[in-house]
Amino acid sequence: MRRALLAEALGTFGLVFAGTGAIVVNDVSGGAVTHVGVSLTFGLIVMTMIYALGDVSG
Numbered sequence: 102m103r104r105a106l107l108a109e110a111l112g113t114f115g116l117v118f119a120g121t122g123a124i125v126v127n128d129v130s131g132g133a134v135t136h137v138g139v140s141l142t143f144g145l146i147v148m149t150m151i152y153a154l155g156d157v158s159g
Contacts, residue, residue: 108158112150119146 127134
């Protein structure tokens with residue numbers, strides 16, 4: 102149970118950190134990342150966390 106909770110916390114942290122980081126970079130750079138880049142960041146981090154932590158937390 103402890104491993105599953107830690108995996109969920111780590112996955113949530115990764116999603117929030119990378120996703121909001123992409124939004125901030127897009128804002129600071131004047132739109133260089135674009136909406137597509139921000140969307141890809143969210144999608145890729147979700148995929149990465151599923152592959153990395155899916156066997157632990159399900």
